[in-house]
Amino acid sequence: MFSAMIGRPRKRPKPEIANQEDTVKQIFRRGGTVLVAGMALALVGCEAKSPEEKVASLRARYKAQMNGFVVQEEPVVVEVTEVAAGAPGAEAEEAATAPSAPVMRQKILLDILVHHDSNERLPGVTLDISMVDAAKNEKGHWLLWVDTSKLQKATKTQLSHVLEDVDYVEGDGFSVEVRHPVPAAERGEYKEFAPAG
Numbered sequence: 001m002f003s004a005m006i007g008r009p010r011k012r013p014k015p016e017i018a019n020q021e022d023t024v025k026q027i028f029r030r031g032g033t034v035l036v037a038g039m040a041l042a043l044v045g046c047e048a049k050s051p052e053e054k055v056a057s058l059r060a061r062y063k064a065q066m067n068g069f070v071v072q073e074e075p076v077v078v079e080v081t082e083v084a085a086g087a088p089g090a091e092a093e094e095a096a097t098a099p100s101a102p103v104m105r106q107k108i109l110l111d112i113l114v115h116h117d118s119n120e121r122l123p124g125v126t127l128d129i130s131m132v133d134a135a136k137n138e139k140g141h142w143l144l145w146v147d148t149s150k151l152q153k154a155t156k157t158q159l160s161h162v163l164e165d166v167d168y169v170e171g172d173g174f175s176v177e178v179r180h181p182v183p184a185a186e187r188g189e190y191k192e193f194a195p196a197g
Contacts, residue, residue: 061118067111126190134171
């Protein structure tokens, strides 16, 4: 009896073809819905940006770093007639002949590296340069617009800039950055935000 049961094939239920076809149609319908929803989200994400938003977005792809600096001092020539002109009588003669300590003017030669990682370039970017004392308190701040129209993607480009009449003392330092974000109220100070005209 046991052997007779082994020899008989078992009956398996046949899958219903109509149900499978319906399932395939449902998958395609759902897939189409997902595709349409994905395209709609992509279009919302690609909404047109204002010119300022586009500049801000591109500026975020630029970086700048200080590569070093050199302090240069040169004497300022003071004409004796200017000193003597304000002094009365004998004091004027004394002032004209008395040797005085030379007045020195300082210039700082900055060595800066700039690069970006965007396929689209800005014609130029404004760099924020800061001077700090040994305790990291800011002593000076400058904005420097640099031409980046020929700057290649992912290539660090070296540039130099001279700061005139700087009150440098030993221990002072300099830093540079492409500030991001720039508050809307301050964008007028940054040349790249100026409307093209």
